[in-house]
Amino acid sequence: MIGFVVFGLVVGVIARLVVPGRQNLSLGMTLVLGLVGSVVGGVVANAIGTGDVFELNVIGSLVAIAAAVLLIIAGDRLGVLTRRSRR
Numbered sequence: 001m002i003g004f005v006v007f008g009l010v011v012g013v014i015a016r017l018v019v020p021g022r023q024n025l026s027l028g029m030t031l032v033l034g035l036v037g038s039v040v041g042g043v044v045a046n047a048i049g050t051g052d053v054f055e056l057n058v059i060g061s062l063v064a065i066a067a068a069v070l071l072i073i074a075g076d077r078l079g080v081l082t083r084r085s086r087r
Helices: 002-018 027-047 058-078
Strands: none
Touching (some): 027 058
C-alpha cells in the first residue's frame, strides 16, 4: 500500500513536469492525480495482459503517466484543479 502511494506521487510529479506551464496544484492533488493515473495504468496493463493492477511494469507506468498528464490538462482547462486563494 505504501509503495502504491509513493508510486502515485512519483507519477503525479512526473506528469506535472511533462505538462508545459505552471500548474497551481497542491501536493495532495498531485498525489490524487498520480494515484488515479496509476490505477488507470494498472487496469490497462491488466487488460492487455502485461501485468496486474498492483504490479509495477513499464507499460503500466507509461500509461499511468499519460493518464495523469491528461487529467492535469483536462482539470486545468476546466478550471477544477486551481487552488483558491484565501483572503
